[in-house]
Amino acid sequence: MPDTGRRPGQGTLLRYPARVARGGPLRPVVFFFCRLGDMVMLTALLEELHRRYQLPSHVVGAGSWNSAVFAAHPHVAQVWSFGRHVPFVLNRSWREVRRALREAAPGPIYVCEEHYRQLPRIRRMLALAGVDRQRCLFIAPTCAEPQHLLDRLAQLASRTPAALRASDYPPSRQRVAGPKLYLSATERAGRKAWLQARGWAERPLVLIQPGNHRSMSRRRGRWRRSGADDKAWPLQRWVALLQRMHARLPRAVLVLRGAYQELPLLQQIQAAAALEAGAVAIAGQELREFFALCEVAHSMVSVDTGPAHAAAAFGLPLVILYGVHSPLHWLPRSPSGSPLLGVGGPPAYSRVDQISLDTVFDAWCSLLDAGYQQPAHPAEAYLSGQQRHV
Secondary structure (H helix, E strand, O other), X not given: OOEEEEOOOOOEEEEOOOOOOOOOOEOOEEEEOOOHHHHHHHHHHHHHHHHXXXXXXXEEEOOOOHHHHOOOOOOEEEEEEOOOOOOHHHOOOHXXXXXXXXXXXXXXXXXXXXXXXXXXHHHHHHHHOOOOHHHXXXXXXXXXXXXXXXXXXXHHHOOOOOOOOOOOOOOOOOOOOOOOOOOOHHHHHHHHHHHHHOOOOOOOEEEEEOOOOOOOOOOHHHHHHHOOOOOOOOHHHHHHHHHHHHHHOOOOEEEEOOOHHHHHHHHHHHHHHOOOOOOEEEOOOOHHHHHHHHHHOOEEEEEOOHHHHHHHHOOOOEEEEEOOOOXXXXXXXXXXXXXXXXXXXXXOOOXXXXXXXXXXXXXXXXXXXXXXXOOOOOOOOOOOOOOOOO
């Protein structure tokens, strides 16, 4: 723990061990107990913190997907995940997190969480670890006029905790363009072999994400029967969309993707589409497999859900369907400037099933008409001469 002293008329002055040089590398620790899409957006903050403090961050989250999201990520050193409803002291990762918090001192701690249940848990973690409160910064509360989460994270990343001097760790002048996800060379090689084995190497891939977190929950049957899922688009419209896409881009493989819990839904859509063999496939149930497809796919149509943010982080052109939530506050952002089109949302729409088939199909066709060409990945050794767009 640091020594403290006071100067007349000033706040507390922290004196950390001599081994920490002013402006020297520090390890940030970031807390965020949110869903997939939010954790993808968190990567923009992690990039900025890496620039400022010179070391990649430790990330503490909730959810089994965190290790997959941050695998191969250059701005993340280590990830720990805790269950949302299990006391954190019973998690075997707690001792490691407590030790990491202490060893990272005086490194900054950024708390991005504001949920009324999860934020008190994080405060208890910090207290039990004996963390100096002046190392900590908390995201500003949501204001009356909601901001995009990425803007709020950018504001948080630009702040400096009281334990450090802002002049020693100034915010970078260049703002992070958007969230970014990464693949390893091994994953790219595996994807190349996988596509070649299926004869898809020379065919454009169009990804379709019909489900959301409710369609993969344990209560998905209840959500479906009650009609309370405002993000659900009718199955018949997904089927008709596939048929129109196939007519417009017959060489494409239309790839339905979702979690394993959503396989019955995906299989039902595939069967009802009744297209020729090989035109509609199901793939990408594992998150890293889905990421690998995003990097080379042609385009994607998705409801407002986490995978849409992941696809945008790879620069994939997207059409996203919105219900009660506004695209102004939740539209993904692309680091490469790829087109992202949100359809639906308030005030005209409060449910995704109010969006017509023509609206979604026309939006997807506009991606084709735009002729956007995704810049090649610098480490990509992909099939000779392959283009993202056809």
